[in-house]
Amino acid sequence: MSDKAFLNGCTFETGQELGFDEFVSCKTSCWGHFNLFHSATRDYLKNKSGIDEFAVDAMLADETRPRFVEVNGSGCLVILRAINFHPDRANDDMISIRLWIEPNRVISVVKQECKSVEEVKDLIQKGVGPKTVGEFAVMLIKHVLYHMEPVIAEIDEQTVQWEEELPENAEHDFFSNLSETKKQTLTLRRHLAPERDVIFQLGHTPLELFTKKEKRQIQELHDRITMYVEDLASIKERIINLTEELRGRLATHTGRAMYMFSLVAVIFLPLTFLTGLFGINVGGIPGAETPWAFGVFSVIMFAIAIGLVWFFRRIRWF
16 A cells, blocks of 8 residues: 555546646546545545545544445445455455545545555546546446455355265364355355445435436446345355254264274173183183183184174164
8 A cells, every 4th residue: 555645536527647636626527545544634534625524434434334324415425345355365354445425526545455446547547437426436336346256256166066075074174164164255245235235325325426327237236246145145054054964974973983882892891701700810710721721712702702793783783
């Protein structure tokens, strides 16, 4: 993130890049993009922007959630969440985009660089970007959702692979992967569900920000994010089912192993008793002076073991 307060600005009609002073005095539809962490940003928003104090406080808050608020009929506060593409951060650690939207002005504030915002800026500077405030809002939301789709698709694809090739003997790492994916899914859904409501409210605002065509586009974007939220809910349920199925398999394997151990113990219990009985060092043990007594005793032990195995199979214990 740049150490400047004013990151960039431009007019919608011509795409001309604006400096801070030019943005402040701009008489046409324009956009100004600011760095949240710079003190000059706070000074401008609080003292020079003309934005309601409530909206300024929300734009400068350390922690935010997606929200939409109309303020005194003059404009609206819109807070969105976008995918974080920073290599040291997870995708579910989303970036907040704080917007103040008026009929002829847009002010955006971010904590760190946002890919969606940079893409819209490049399009404006190339002369193929939005020409009005309404088009800007639609295009920004479209780019935000565009980057969410591959992230959700990747999670869905991974879940499908697990469903098709669920391991018979799951190790601890596999349960950790399931848990991490579930956490990522819940985090994304926690941000996208309120963002869906924000997009719906934005498309139904009485403020004269959007044409009928743009409102239809916002409705399509609302339908798309609704699908994302439903997909994430479905993925969460599938991961829960996978976890339960794996635990059931492990419980079955464990129960079967314990059952076999119990059978072995039952078979060897009388044999252990006999060996213990005939192994005591006292006089009178039968066969103590007979050379072939050990062989006879071994045959008897083997016969008892075979008899127990036959008996258990007869009563269908295994």
